[in-house]
Amino acid sequence: MLISEASIRSGLSADTIRYYEKSGIVPAIDRGADGLRRFSPENVEWLTLLYWLRKTGMSMKDMQCFAALYREGGRTVSERKALLLGHAETLKRKRADLDRCEEVLAEKLAIYDKLEGKHP
Amino acid sequence: MLISEASIRSGLSADTIRYYEKSGIVPAIDRGADGLRRFSPENVEWLTLLYWLRKTGMSMKDMQCFAALYREGGRTVSERKALLLGHAETLKRKRADLDRCEEVLAEKLAIYDKLEGKHP
DNA sequence: CCCTTGACCTGGAGTTGCTCCAGGGAGCTA
DNA sequence: TAGCTCCCTGGAGCAACTCCAGGTCAAGGG
Numbered sequence: 001m002l003i004s005e006a007s008i009r010s011g012l013s014a015d016t017i018r019y020y021e022k023s024g025i026v027p028a029i030d031r032g033a034d035g036l037r038r039f040s041p042e043n044v045e046w047l048t049l050l051y052w053l054r055k056t057g058m059s060m061k062d063m064q065c066f067a068a069l070y071r072e073g074g075r076t077v078s079e080r081k082a083l084l085l086g087h088a089e090t091l092k093r094k095r096a097d098l099d100r101c102e103e104v105l106a107e108k109l110a111i112y113d114k115l116e117g118k119h120p
Numbered sequence: 121m122l123i124s125e126a127s128i129r130s131g132l133s134a135d136t137i138r139y140y141e142k143s144g145i146v147p148a149i150d151r152g153a154d155g156l157r158r159f160s161p162e163n164v165e166w167l168t169l170l171y172w173l174r175k176t177g178m179s180m181k182d183m184q185c186f187a188a189l190y191r192e193g194g195r196t197v198s199e200r201k202a203l204l205l206g207h208a209e210t211l212k213r214k215r216a217d218l219d220r221c222e223e224v225l226a227e228k229l230a231i232y233d234k235l236e237g238k239h240p
Numbered sequence: 241c242c243c244t245t246g247a248c249c250t251g252g253a254g255t256t257g258c259t260c261c262a263g264g265g266a267g268c269t270a
Numbered sequence: 271t272a273g274c275t276c277c278c279t280g281g282a283g284c285a286a287c288t289c290c291a292g293g294t295c296a297a298g299g300g
Contacts, residue, residue, distance in 0.1 A: 052221040081232045101176040
């Protein structure tokens with residue numbers, strides 16, 4: 001499939017996909033005779049994973065590391081597992097941040113409610 | 121208090137605080153006779169709020185908007201409320217992203233577990 | 241009294257991770 | 271044959287910091 005479809009399916013913009021390919025976190029995508037990229041379902045699956053990792057705050061550097069391990073093959077499975085488990089910890093911390101922010105917002109909103117009561 | 125203490129208390133780096141002041145999302149901070157910034161507890165409270173808003177993804181533009189409303193005084197309370205409620209919605213969406221990412225990670229990890237079982 | 245140390249100042253360059261754009265080609269269709 | 275759409279590349283621009291050079295001032299030690 002072409003880049004536009006890969007973009008829709010993965011969630012990444014076409015520009016971002018090309019940028020990721022340049023950066024080496026996506027393997028060099030096969031080209032058709034016309035020079036256009038042809039994405040395989042595996043390519044799209046990889047892009048989708050990257051989409052979620054990036055969306056939840058993994059750095060390019062870590063994704064590059066992950067991609068490098070992936071390229072090395074089955075020998076690196078446990079390292080990749082560790083990396084993903086590390087990211088799962090990050091998710092926990094992010095959730096705690098959201099919780100705390102929600103509290104802060106609730107306090108502020110309570111104050112604003114009182115102010116509105118006074119100046120209606 | 122000096123900027124280092126304001127930094128510790130708010131969570132923002134000194135550089136970021138100065139940058140925010142330049143950008144107008146923090147009011148011009150009073151200076152002592154020595155030319156150094158002196159932060160009031162109110163300043164720190166504001167910085168702390170900004171810290172949480174920023175940390176959970178509010179853009180500078182929105183924070184500038186919020187700051188502008190704040191400067192206009194009590195007349196804008198309901199607009200500020202709306203802005204914070206909007207951000208609370210953002211938090212919900214972010215939490216959904218974390219949930220989805222966790223699912224994706226769980227799938228990948230399950231696959232890796234199987235692979236490890238085969239090549240122990 | 242002088243000198244070092246440390247916290248702060250400003251202005252500006254560098255970084256990350258995109259995003260947009262100019263300029264150009266290939267294929268379809270009317 | 272022109273117009274349309276989709277793709278390509280290289281490079282500029284942007285957000286939100288972060289770091290650094292070069293300078294000021296106050297306090298403390300020798």
